Every structure is written in C-alpha cells, then in structure tokens.
Amino acid sequence: MLVGFKSSDSSDVEQISQSPILSKADHLANRVGLKLGLQYCFLPSQRRLNNHHWLEDTSIFQLYNLHGGYFNISSLRSFSQRSKIVWRLSDLWPITGHCAYPGDCSRWASGCGSCPDLKAYPGVGIDTTSFLWRRKQKIYDEIKPFTVVAPSSWTEQAAKDSPLFDGCDIRRIPNGIDIDTFSARNQEASRKILGIPDRRPAILFCAHIAFDNPRKGTDFLKNVLNSLPNPERFCFIVAGRGSEKWIGETRVDTYPVSFVESNETLAHLYTASDVVVIPSAVENLPNTAIEALSCERPVIALDVGGMKDVVRDNETGFCLPVGESNRFMRRLIQLLSSLEYRTSMGKIGRDLIKRDFDQKVEARRFVALYQELRR
Secondary structure: OEEOOOOOOOOOOEEOOOOHHHHHHHHHHHHHHHHOOOOOOOOOOHHHHHOOHHHOOOOEEEEOOOOOOOOOHHHHHHHHOOOEEEEEOOOOHHHOOOOOOOOOOOHHHOOOOOOOOOOOOOOOOOOOHHHHHHHHHHHHHHHOOOEEEEOOHHHHHHHHHOHHHOOOEEEEOOOOEOOOOOOOOOHHHHHHHHOOOOOOOEEEEEEEEOOOOHHHOHHHHHHHHHOOOOHHHOEEEEEEEOHHHHOOOOOOEEEEEOOOOOHHHHHHHHHHOOEEEEOOOOOOOOHHHHHHHHOOOOEEEEOOOOHHHOOOEOOOEEEEOOOOHHHHHHHHHHHHOOHHHHHHHHHHHHHHHHHHOEHHHHHHHHHHHHHHHHO
C-alpha cells in the first residue's frame, strides 16, 4: 500500500512522501494550490511516487480515495503504462471540478464552472472548477480504458452518467464489514461496558464530528429530538467528537461517548441502542448503516446517496425524504414503542448484511475482478 499518511509499522505500507521534508513541502504546496484553485496540481512527492520500485512488477494498481493533498492524478499516466487500473469510488470527487459531494448541483455532468459552492469539501479559493474538470478529462482520456468500482447504487449511477468515465468498465462491489465483530450482543452488558446506567429505549447517533455538522444532519436531528412527545420515555446516545456538546440541547436525556476507534466498542454502541438514526443531508453509503444492521438494529435515515441499498423502507428501517422531520419523528416513535417491530427489522437487516455486505464477500468479488483483468 502506498498511502498519504501511514499509521502502522507494516513493511507492506509506505507513505508516498516518505521524508518529513517532503511531507512539509506537500503540505505547503497543497495549501497554496487550494487557495489558487490549483487543487492537488503541484505536489513535490509525486516525482518519487512515479519512480517507486513497487510499480515495476505491478499487474493491477488499485486506487481508493485520492483527494487530501497527497496525490496528483497526473501520476495515473505513469501507472497506466505499467499496469491495469481499478479505481474504487469513495465519493464523487473523481468526476467533479473540485468537490466530493455536489449535493443538488449537477454541473459535474457537463463540465462544471460557475460553481455554486467553492467551500464544499475539498474547497478551492477561486472558481477554477471548469479547468480542473477538463484536466481530469484529459488525463482520464490518456489512460482509458480503466475499471471503476462503485460501492453503492448512487456512485454507480453517477459514474455511468459522467462524461469523464465514458468508455470505462463500471462495476458494483458493495463495501464489506466484519460481520463476526459487528453482531448483536447483550444490551444490558453493552450499556454497562459503555457506562450508560439506563434501561429506556435508546436512540443512537454516530459521526466523526458529532455536533454542529450540517452534512451529517445535526440540526435536523436536534429538531426531531425536541419534537418528541414524552421525551422522558427515551434516552439518546451520541458518539463522536463534540458529543458532549449535545447535553442540554434537547429534552432527551443524553449520554455522550467520545470518538470511537475500536470496532469492538462500536459493536457495543450499536447493541446498547434500540434504533440508529442517520439524518445526513449528504452521504454515499456510510458504514454506520451497514454496521448497525449487522448488529440487528433498525436504521432510520434520509434518502440520500446509496442509503436505500441497505435501509429498505419498512423492512430494515425507514428511508425518508429529505427535510421531513415530522415524519422522521413519527417513525422514530413507532420503532421505539415496539420491541417486536425492532426485532423483526433487525433480523431482516442482519440477513441482508450477511448476504451482500460481508467483507469476505467483498474480497471474493475483488479477487474475481483482478483475475478477470489479468486474463
């Protein structure tokens, strides 16, 4: 693995920049480039990457998330001369002028320009979105055909609609999780481990940034919780950075949990809850939904991105139109008020994840793709 930021001691993983000096140079070049609208166009470490010895005997180069200030897509020219390219989409950045989640904007389908939101992550200082889009088009045209892997129906359809991916082989391989770790446990024991001394039905919300995060729908969720009738019947568990700021923001008793890195702890979080809410305004297909269902917890979400791939209305939870907070609240009460209903949805959800979203299934699908490309 060649990565932007190494977090392990494995000899099979190398950071692209390698040296602290190159890392600082990349960081500086990235900051200047973003302000000038030259997103990731100049990164000093790329010369080393293009000459990396691992590229010499590579049959397949698997790409993941390339935005973040550590990779210049011009390097794809060098990769394509040596190996087949498979690009798994984490979001829509590869087909837009600058952003990862274009929301309602569809300019990415016709060349971008006149961008309505330059601050949308990853933001740029001035509107060069048409130039950046055309730059991607030129590079992609030089390296086609390559294979695009979409983890959700949303990314798959966007890839098919993008003129940048004309002529590419587009496949669908859903993300997989460890279904043995993410499985139902004893709720009382999980709450005890997490320090939650409460037996009332619990609502769970998880996000990296858990407070004041419009993309994850925190304001929407706040309105839903404050509209719950008889809020004393329920409790609210929130996990992520800033989770403690939720205390006192709603009429529901709140139990904040700091940012969680352990999958084991995450599994206890899901099991400690009764319903998992995902009110995101913009999303691909978050692991939160897959992990919650694997732990036999129904999910209530807004119909964005590929959410319907797993949150199947009235089967594994409810997938509701964006903005309908009253309907969201009614469905939440419906689930919290019926253990039988929650249990039935949880079992259907678990069966779905075991069949289509097990990490072993994902691995087999990728291996089959690699074998096909090597023929």
